Amino acid sequence: MPKIKLVILLTGAFFCFFSSMSYAGEEGVPVWLDTIAPVVKVLPAEKWHSSVFHISLSSNEKAALWLSLDSPGQMKPYTRPVAVTEDGRYRVWFYGEDDFGNKSALDSAFFVLDTRPPSLNVSPSSGNYPGPVTIRAVSNEECRFYHVKTLKENPRTIFPDSLTVNSRFEGFVIAVDSSGNRTISEFLTFSIDTTTLQIRVDPEGGVFNRNTTLFFEFPAGASVFYTFDPLAPPKWFRKYENPVSLPNGLSILRYYGKSNHGTETEIFKRQFVIDTIPPRLHIRQVPGNTSDTLIMTSKEKARIRFTQNGHDPTHKSMEYTKPLVIAHRGKAVIKAKAWDDAGNESDIEQWIYTYDLLAPSIKISNAGGIFNKPQKVFFTSNEDVKILYTSDNTPVNASSILYTQEGVNISKEGITVLRYMGIDDVGNMSLEQSATFQIDSRPPVVKVQIQGNINDGNFNVSLTANEPSRFFYRTDGSDPD
Secondary structure (H helix, E strand, O other): OHHHHHHHHHHHHHHHHHHHHOOEOOOOEOHHHOOOOOOEEEEOOOOEEOOOEEEEEEEOOOEEEEEEOOOOOOOEEOOOOEEEOOOEEEEEEEEEEEOOOOEOOOEEEEEEEOOOOOOOEEEOOOEEEOOOEEEEEEOOOOEEEEEEOOOOOOOOEEOOOEEEEOOEEEEEEEEEEOOOOEEEOOOEEEEEOOOOOOOEEEOOOEEEOOOOEEEEEOOOOOEEEEEOOOOOOHHHOEEOOOOEEOOOEEEEEEEEEEOOOOOEOOOEEEEEEEOOOOOOEEEEEEOOOOEEEEEEEEOOOEEEEEEOOOOOOOOOOEEOOOOEEEEOOOEEEEEEEEEEOOOOEOOOEEEEEEOOOOOOOEEEOOOEEEEOOOEEEOEEEOOOEEEEEEOOOOOOOOOOEEOOOOOEEEOOOEEEEEEEEEEEOOOOEOOOEEEEEEEOOOOOOEEEEEEEEOOOOEEEEEEEEOOOOOOOOOOOOOOOO
16 A cells, blocks of 8 residues: 555655646647758749749648748748739748747748740741751750641651651651740651752853843753842743843853752853953164063053064964063164953054164175186175165166075176175065176177288288277288187
């Protein structure tokens, strides 16, 4: 019995002591029963949204909830869900505190509201192509791309950023952004036609000095489109139907072909120049002390050829590549002509200048006389000259006989009058001179006439000849010396 009372007394004393130490405040809430912070949950769980949504907070126990859409330093009590109505990116800060003062750690969640569909650009444009073509899909934001042949098709095939088509491709490309917004392309058709379309243009380009007509040759069923406008887009090219007259001046022809399947070739270029205006040549003289310099120019690109012998220039004449230096000697005659790339020819430009005004001096090796055998006559001069002569006593002219170093033979019986003159390189002429030659290679015929009687020893002897002669005789019967 005493043992039982002792246990009861001890138990009661312990209970009374413990009770007095475990309650605080007027309400008597046992603080030692809750030391765990509340767990705060934010909704919705999805990050990306394509329409208006609400952000709400909840706790696993009764607690005061705090929230901020600005920064952790501007927390406000959470009372009801917060509506997000404008596109943008949002970060929500939040925490909870229960009745015992337990606070959860400051946490945050990220949300995106994007109600606008993404842009979608598929290039190149649908059409027929002569070779493999790469299709590219581009958007203004991060997207996933899909390919479907019909809009009812499901599941959709993932479309990569670029796809190479080797034969045929058709259908729609769909761009879907992170919020689920989507944009659908127009119906696309790509057809690859590897058949080569041969187009021939005649002429194929070049420079011409006459009006020229352009022709295209291409397979039946195909078409050719062309333009001379360097800025025109292909859709403005003109369809070739009849031969085309090339315009004057420089022309850049651009053209392409389209097969009967609709496949277009690349754009080709040809250059033409129609130039019917001949170049104009100018010769400018720059005087010097011992020589002059000639500079030949043309206003347009041209090849200049010239001669220094008085002949007209041809395509085989010397080409002008640098200024000509003309020494102060004799007479200079320069003839020049220009040819442009089109083949137009300038007029012949001539430059003549005489530096030597003195007539040449001509000397003859034999001044003439009476001779009993043929004579050979030579001429000499104080400079290089052309010597002309006549042997019939007619005046010397341009068609007279040209003297050579072999000399002039005087062999005709009788009197020969040799008339001669010299002309130097610049055209200076000496005075005409002459020399008279008498060739008498036959002895005279002498006649003897006797007057009186030979027998008496008293007579006169007369000697006569058939030409003027001097007589030599002896009376002693010997031959005269």
